[in-house]
Amino acid sequence: MNTIDLQSVGALSGIVPPMVTPLSQRDVLDKSGLERLLNHVIEGGVAGVFILGTTGEAPSLSYRLRREMISETVRIVDRRVPVMVGVTDTAFVETVALAEYAADAGADAAVLTTPYYFPAGQTELTRYVQNIAPLIPLPLMLYNMPGLTKVWFEIETLQRLSEIQSIIGVKDSSGDLDYFGDVCKLKSIRPDWSVLIGPEILLREAIELGGDGGVNGGANVMPEAFVGWFNAIKGGDEETAKRCFEKVNEFQRIYDIGKYASRHIKATKSALSLIGICEDLPADPFNRFLDPERARVAEILHQLGLSTQEANCG
Structure with missing residues (x-):
C-alpha cells in the first residue's frame, strides 16, 4: 500500500487526535468500534490520526495487539488522512521492529518519544535518536512527554537533531x-517541521506562538468542535472560535471525574x-468508570448535546 508522503506535502497542520485503542476484552481489539471511531473523526475533519500514543495506552498493549491496531487502522483509514x-x-530493537511493521502496513509516519523507565541524559538521548x-x-515525529517518560527533548538537543532530514516535527505534551x-522557533532552521501541542485547552496559545x-484527546469524542476551533482561530473568526472554545472548555470537566491519573483515558x-x-x-491495570462516574460523564455530554449525536459549532 502506498503511503502519504508527509515530507512532500509540507508541514502537517490541524487537529490530529491521539486515538484511543478500543478493546472488547483483555488483549482483544474492538474492531467494529475502531471502524466507527476512525470514521467519526475523519468525518469530523481531522488532519490525521495518531495511534499507539499515551491516549492509546500503547505501553500496556501486547506487541501482537499493537500490530493489529496498526494494520486495522491503515485498512480502515484507506489513505483518507495520514496515519x-x-x-x-x-x-x-522493538522500536525499530514496530516501525518496520508500520511502514510495511502502509502507515505514513512514526512518532518517537524519549525512552522511558531508565532516564537518559541529553547526550545519550541525542545519540539514541x-x-x-x-x-x-x-518520516519521524519526536514526542516530548516528560510527565510520563521523565526526560525532556531539550531545545539544544532538538536543534542538533534538526539535522536529521527524516524528522518532520515535534509533538509537545x-x-x-x-x-x-x-x-x-526551530522552524527558522527547519521550516518544514510541524509543531503540535498536546494539552488541548492550550490550542489557541500554541497557534499564536507559531504552532x-x-x-488533542478530546477530538476522539467531538472532532468537529476541535477542528472548528482550529479553523476559526486560523481564519480570524472570533465569534466561531468563541463558540467552539466554550464547547471544548466545557468538555474538560470530564477529566476531573475520578481520582487517579488514568481518569483522562477512562473518561x-x-x-x-x-x-x-x-x-x-x-x-490493565486500569478499570472502566463505574456507574456513578459514567453518570457524571453522561451529564456533561448531555449539556454539550453529545448524548446521542455529535455537536458542532454551527
Missing part, C-alpha cells in the same frame, strides 16, 4: 508554553461508549 504510529519501546532514525523507514514557543495544530473511553462509538474497557 501516524507511536513506536517507542523500552528496547531499541541519531542511531535509530536511519533504521526507521518512515509538556504544557510549558515557553518551551513550546522555543520549539516553534501548527493539536494532538475519554467512557464518553465514546456513551455516544455509541466503541467499548469503554481500558487496558
Whole structure:
C-alpha cells in the first residue's frame, strides 16, 4: 500500500487526535468500534490520526495487539488522512521492529518519544535518536512527554537533531508554553517541521506562538468542535472560535471525574461508549468508570448535546 508522503506535502497542520485503542476484552481489539471511531473523526475533519500514543495506552498493549491496531487502522483509514504510529519501546530493537511493521502496513509516519523507565541524559538521548532514525523507514515525529517518560527533548538537543532530514516535527505534551514557543522557533532552521501541542485547552496559545495544530484527546469524542476551533482561530473568526472554545472548555470537566491519573483515558473511553462509538474497557491495570462516574460523564455530554449525536459549532 502506498503511503502519504508527509515530507512532500509540507508541514502537517490541524487537529490530529491521539486515538484511543478500543478493546472488547483483555488483549482483544474492538474492531467494529475502531471502524466507527476512525470514521467519526475523519468525518469530523481531522488532519490525521495518531495511534499507539499515551491516549492509546500503547505501553500496556501486547506487541501482537499493537500490530493489529496498526494494520486495522491503515485498512480502515484507506489513505483518507495520514496515519501516524507511536513506536517507542523500552528496547531499541522493538522500536525499530514496530516501525518496520508500520511502514510495511502502509502507515505514513512514526512518532518517537524519549525512552522511558531508565532516564537518559541529553547526550545519550541525542545519540539514541541519531542511531535509530536511519533504521526507521518512515518520516519521524519526536514526542516530548516528560510527565510520563521523565526526560525532556531539550531545545539544544532538538536543534542538533534538526539535522536529521527524516524528522518532520515535534509533538509537545509538556504544557510549558515557553518551551513550546522555543520549539516553534526551530522552524527558522527547519521550516518544514510541524509543531503540535498536546494539552488541548492550550490550542489557541500554541497557534499564536507559531504552532501548527493539536494532538488533542478530546477530538476522539467531538472532532468537529476541535477542528472548528482550529479553523476559526486560523481564519480570524472570533465569534466561531468563541463558540467552539466554550464547547471544548466545557468538555474538560470530564477529566476531573475520578481520582487517579488514568481518569483522562477512562473518561475519554467512557464518553465514546456513551455516544455509541466503541467499548469503554481500558487496558490493565486500569478499570472502566463505574456507574456513578459514567453518570457524571453522561451529564456533561448531555449539556454539550453529545448524548446521542455529535455537536458542532454551527
